[in-house]
Amino acid sequence: MVPKDAHNVRVESKEYDPEKCHIAYQISGSSFTMMYCDETSFPAEAHIILILPPFELFITGDLSFYADVLGMPNSSSYYCPWCLLSHPEWNRDPTTCAVEECTLKFLSDTVEAINKDFEKKLKPMDRKGVLTKRHYNCLGSENFVPPLLHLEIGMVNQCWESFEEWVDKVVEIVPPIETDARKQVEAAKNLLAEAEDDKKRCEATINIELYEKSGAATLIRSQLRRKNMDAAHREELTMQLTLLDTAITLLKNQVKAKK
Numbered sequence: 001m002v003p004k005d006a007h008n009v010r011v012e013s014k015e016y017d018p019e020k021c022h023i024a025y026q027i028s029g030s031s032f033t034m035m036y037c038d039e040t041s042f043p044a045e046a047h048i049i050l051i052l053p054p055f056e057l058f059i060t061g062d063l064s065f066y067a068d069v070l071g072m073p074n075s076s077s078y079y080c081p082w083c084l085l086s087h088p089e090w091n092r093d094p095t096t097c098a099v100e101e102c103t104l105k106f107l108s109d110t111v112e113a114i115n116k117d118f119e120k121k122l123k124p125m126d127r128k129g130v131l132t133k134r135h136y137n138c139l140g141s142e143n144f145v146p147p148l149l150h151l152e153i154g155m156v157n158q159c160w161e162s163f164e165e166w167v168d169k170v171v172e173i174v175p176p177i178e179t180d181a182r183k184q185v186e187a188a189k190n191l192l193a194e195a196e197d198d199k200k201r202c203e204a205t206i207n208i209e210l211y212e213k214s215g216a217a218t219l220i221r222s223q224l225r226r227k228n229m230d231a232a233h234r235e236e237l238t239m240q241l242t243l244l245d246t247a248i249t250l251l252k253n254q255v256k257a258k259k
Contacts (some may be wrong), residue, residue: 003027007026011048024036024037035239069136071131084102111133114132220244221241225235
């Protein structure tokens with residue numbers, strides 16, 4: 001493997017085996033230059049067609065696009081793509097909350113937990129907006145370029161919120177108990193909106209799964225109507241049908257519970 005700081009990369013014949021060649025390159029420092037040869041052998045007629053310099057991938061877009069890339073669709077207004085804070089949490093005093101990075105391991109572990117959550121017991125606060133696999137396995141939030149538009153909007157919003165706080169404290173002189181009540185109402189509205197969105201996503205997921213399992217059950221029933229089927233195969237299909245019917249009943253109960 002040729003290191004990224006190598007230069008003068010070329011193919012040279014091996015002294016002890018003229019029918020083979022290897023890749024040679026140089027590495028230079030502030031006061032030295034050293035020659036290296038890669039151990040991999042190639043045929044004598046081999047040539048270097050293309051040298052790709054080292055590079056990194058970065059993604060630019062709006063917050064909604066970043067959320068989709070991470071497998072967190074429809075969550076950009078409530079969960080941060082760079083950390084695990086929710087909207088109410090990142091609006092608090094920074095000294096009152098612990099910030100954890102939204103890592104690739106967390107995203108992968110959460111998707112795996114969702115796939116194993118057959119009884120839909122995983123809470124929205126545990127998922128942090130994650131619903132599906134991310135688009136690119138090698139790219140995470142550290143590869144995102146902060147969106148300029150959202151930065152400008154955020155700064156304007158902060159100025160406006162600070163102005164409103166100044167009006168409440170200096171002009172209207174709103175009592176602290178009313179200020180706390182306003183914050184609690186706003187937090188409750190955000191939680192309600194998140195719960196409604198989560199309900200819609202769960203219903204859509206359950207309906208798709210219910211449709212797939214119902215189709216599989218119908219197919220097995222049609223196969224069981226065949227008369228020339230051996231007993232072992234029939235028993236296996238009957239067992240699969242029983243499991244599917246149980247899963248379908250469970251999904252229908254979940255749909256009723258969501259309503």
